[in-house]
Amino acid sequence: MLSVKGLKAEVDEKEILKGLDLDVGAGEVHAIMGPNGSGKSTLAHVLSGREGYEVTGGSVSFEGKDLLDLDPEERACLGLFLAFQYPVELPGVNNTYFLKAALNAKRKYHGEEELDAVSFMRLMKERLKVLHLDDSLLKRPVNVGFSGGEKKRNEIFQMALLEPKLAILDETDSGLDIDALRVVANGVNALRGPERSMIVVTHYQRLLDYIEPDYVHVLAKGRIIRSGGKELALELEEKGYGWIVDEAAA
Amino acid sequence: MSAQALKSDTPAAPQTPEPGPFDSWLPSVARADEPQWLALARADATERVHTQGAPTSKSEGWRYTGLRALLEQGFTPVDEPLSALLPEDIDDLLVRGLDSHRVVMVNGRFAPQLSDLADLPSGLTINGLRASLAEAPTALADSINAVAGEGAHVFASLNTAGLDDGMVLHAKRGTLAEKPVELLHLSVGMDEPRVAQPRHLISLDDGAQVTLIERFASLGDALYCNNALLEIRLGRDAALKHRRVQLESPSAFHVSGVYLSQAANSRYDGVNVGIGARWARTDVVTRFSGEYADCNLQGLYLAGDQQLLDYHLDVHHGLPHCASRENFKGVVHGKGKAVFDGLVYVAKDAQHTDAEMSNRNLLLSQSAEVDTKPQLEIYADDVKCSHGTTVGQIEPEKLFYLRSRGIPQALARRMLCIGFAGEIIDALGNDALAEYVADAVGNRLEAAPL
Numbered sequence: 001m002l003s004v005k006g007l008k009a010e011v012d013e014k015e016i017l018k019g020l021d022l023d024v025g026a027g028e029v030h031a032i033m034g035p036n037g038s039g040k041s042t043l044a045h046v047l048s049g050r051e052g053y054e055v056t057g058g059s060v061s062f063e064g065k066d067l068l069d070l071d072p073e074e075r076a077c078l079g080l081f082l083a084f085q086y087p088v089e090l091p092g093v094n095n096t097y098f099l100k101a102a103l104n105a106k107r108k109y110h111g112e113e114e115l116d117a118v119s120f121m122r123l124m125k126e127r128l129k130v131l132h133l134d135d136s137l138l139k140r141p142v143n144v145g146f147s148g149g150e151k152k153r154n155e156i157f158q159m160a161l162l163e164p165k166l167a168i169l170d171e172t173d174s175g176l177d178i179d180a181l182r183v184v185a186n187g188v189n190a191l192r193g194p195e196r197s198m199i200v201v202t203h204y205q206r207l208l209d210y211i212e213p214d215y216v217h218v219l220a221k222g223r224i225i226r227s228g229g230k231e232l233a234l235e236l237e238e239k240g241y242g243w244i245v246d247e248a249a250a
Numbered sequence: 251m252s253a254q255a256l257k258s259d260t261p262a263a264p265q266t267p268e269p270g271p272f273d274s275w276l277p278s279v280a281r282a283d284e285p286q287w288l289a290l291a292r293a294d295a296t297e298r299v300h301t302q303g304a305p306t307s308k309s310e311g312w313r314y315t316g317l318r319a320l321l322e323q324g325f326t327p328v329d330e331p332l333s334a335l336l337p338e339d340i341d342d343l344l345v346r347g348l349d350s351h352r353v354v355m356v357n358g359r360f361a362p363q364l365s366d367l368a369d370l371p372s373g374l375t376i377n378g379l380r381a382s383l384a385e386a387p388t389a390l391a392d393s394i395n396a397v398a399g400e401g402a403h404v405f406a407s408l409n410t411a412g413l414d415d416g417m418v419l420h421a422k423r424g425t426l427a428e429k430p431v432e433l434l435h436l437s438v439g440m441d442e443p444r445v446a447q448p449r450h451l452i453s454l455d456d457g458a459q460v461t462l463i464e465r466f467a468s469l470g471d472a473l474y475c476n477n478a479l480l481e482i483r484l485g486r487d488a489a490l491k492h493r494r495v496q497l498e499s500p501s502a503f504h505v506s507g508v509y510l511s512q513a514a515n516s517r518y519d520g521v522n523v524g525i526g527a528r529w530a531r532t533d534v535v536t537r538f539s540g541e542y543a544d545c546n547l548q549g550l551y552l553a554g555d556q557q558l559l560d561y562h563l564d565v566h567h568g569l570p571h572c573a574s575r576e577n578f579k580g581v582v583h584g585k586g587k588a589v590f591d592g593l594v595y596v597a598k599d600a601q602h603t604d605a606e607m608s609n610r611n612l613l614l615s616q617s618a619e620v621d622t623k624p625q626l627e628i629y630a631d632d633v634k635c636s637h638g639t640t641v642g643q644i645e646p647e648k649l650f651y652l653r654s655r656g657i658p659q660a661l662a663r664r665m666l667c668i669g670f671a672g673e674i675i676d677a678l679g680n681d682a683l684a685e686y687v688a689d690a691v692g693n694r695l696e697a698a699p700l
């Protein structure tokens with residue numbers, strides 16, 4: 001599904017990713033954990049094609065395609081989805097209009113007909129329910145006046161609509177209370193399947209109680225310094241990041 | 251009697267005036283059937299046209315608005331009404347789903363066959379200006395120029411000098427008009443470049459409430475000029491919602507002046523949308539004649555390649571306790587150019603004035619230009635006044651958010667522009683009209699290289 005090899009990336013001539021390797025197979029859930037500032041969001045942004053990052057080395061292939069060659073919208077249409085750590089507010093852009101534009105852009109890319117209004121509404125209502133989101137959200141401008149929790153749920157709602165092949169969730173748990181966390185995790189788990197892979201970026205182990213990963217990686221100083229099963233997350237919870245970072249440096 | 255002959259009756263007039271830049275605009279033959287007072291007003295205005303001449307880049311309020319292209323056209327007045335149009339010819343120009351009392355002007359002349367004035371509520375009368383003058387030759391003697399006076403500049407003088415037809419709307423005390431009145435200025439290209447100079451007189455007596463939707467549209471890409479002037483008088487507690495949608499042809503020149511006189515506690519709520527025309531100049535001039543009146547001027551302009559859209563707002567607070575708000579937003583793309591010149595003047599005696607001014611702009615290209623000039627002149631000491639101006643670009647985070655959802659870049663940019671404009675489109679307060687405007691904005695942006 002996704003294969004990242006020796007990825008190096010800079011922001012403002014400062015190297016953030018320093019040779020990162022990651023392989024994600026179909027249907028797998030990978031957790032990426034690491035201290036603040038280690039480059040987790042940078043990785044998520046580079047993979048989704050945000051401007052302002054310069055890739056200085058390595059390669060990324062997604063479904064056999066050179067991902068780094070593609071525009072963000074093309075990556076999205078191919079099935080990549082990023083749930084933002086900080087979802088962006090779009091004043092004046094109606095949520096329903098936005099969702100419809102996104103869904104239809106993807107369908108158009110794959111040569112499918114646009115969804116008619118009735119099927120679209122039905123699909124939206126069904127997915128809203130899973131995330132315990134209110135209908136009124138659809139009439140509002142995207143993320144404007146949403147609470148922190150609503151913004152995060154709105155990200156997962158979009159993911160549920162767009163049905164990506166690979167979803168990257170960037171600290172989707174941060175700022176959520178335990179109930180909201182459960183709702184989000186349920187939403188995510190409902191989307192797990194043999195054809196859908198996920199990269200769950202988180203600072204805390206807490207989320208992984210609800211979304212069980214197949215693999216856990218530790219990202220520090222722009223590299224994956226340790227990989228393991230879900231027990232690695234527990235170990236990190238207990239001992240913190242310090243020991244691994246030190247070990248890696250040694 | 252010719253205009254020339256009339257002028258030589260006026261003692262102050264020079265015997266042989268120098269050729270002026272607007273000579274071709276002036277009617278060559280005076281109207282025999284016209285009442286004396288009107289002939290005099292016309293002669294006076296003609297005189298002013300000669301003394302005022304064409305504004306230059308040094309004239310106050312014309313710094314960014316060159317007149318060369320307009321003067322080069324040598325516009326001549328429309329001389330014949332175009333009566334051949336049938337209602338089905340204008341079907342495509344109507345706003346779908348808009349239920350209104352409709353007044354259609356074709357090339358500046360009232361076109362009863364295209365208008366729909368059945369079932370006007372009692373207390374509301376609407377008539378053509380020409381017809382009104384024919385029916386009661388002196389009735390409007392005190393109305394014409396009562397609000398506009400000599401006007402802000404030569405185009406007001408021209409409008410009086412060339413005065414020909416228009417709409418006369420009167421709402422009696424307490425009239426509540428539920429359906430909006432729609433005033434459609436329809437322009438049809440002629441074999442020569444023509445100028446139409448409609449004059450509209452709108453008068454709401456105490457407590458009357460009316461919504462006026464004024465639209466400018468054309469059949470085809472015609473070259474013409476509209477120089478429209480509105481005089482609006484609001485009595486005590488009267489309320490007018492005034493929507494203006496300028497969708498002239500891309501070759502057209504457009505001038506419009508809205509002159510407002512507001513009595514105590516009256517409300518004027520205006521939204522100006524400018525999308526069409528090659529060159530457009532709009533003035534809104536407000537004077538309060540009583541306290542606690544409220545004037546809300548909002549606007550949206552969308553200027554692209556080969557377009558200049560120019561707005562001048564002039565609100566004069568001469569009395570205490572009035573409120574005014576200017577809120578204009580602009581999107582400028584390609585080599586488009588826009589001008590916003592907002593003036594709020596608060597005289598020494600106008601204590602407790604509440605005035606707010608905001609002009610925000612989105613520039614979509616390197617070569618787009620906006621000249622914004624907010625001016626607050628305050629001579630009273632107990633007032634609440636604020637102003638803010640911004641000129642910015644589309645924010646990259648917002649664009650990336652949309653693109654990361656699969657939305658192509660051009661559509662994403664368009665969505666953000668429409669989102670930016672949304673506040674003003676919503677302020678139109680009428681779903682059918684809002685949809686019409688949103689579509690027009692979308693179409694214009696779709697055709698533009700973003």
Ligand SMILES: Nc1ncnc2c1ncn2[C@@H]1O[C@H](COP(=O)(O)OP(=O)(O)O)[C@@H](O)[C@H]1O
Nearest residue numbers: 011012016034035036037038039040041042043
């Ligand atoms: N736009 C930027 N400009 C400059 N430095 C940045 C920018 N974005 C991130 N960084 C830096 O890159 C490093 C990694 O940041 P980030 O990827 O956000 O970390 P994480 O998500 O793991 O907390 C940090 O040192 C941060 O300061």
Ligand SMILES: [Mg+2]
Nearest residue numbers: 040041085171
């Ligand atoms: Mg981060």
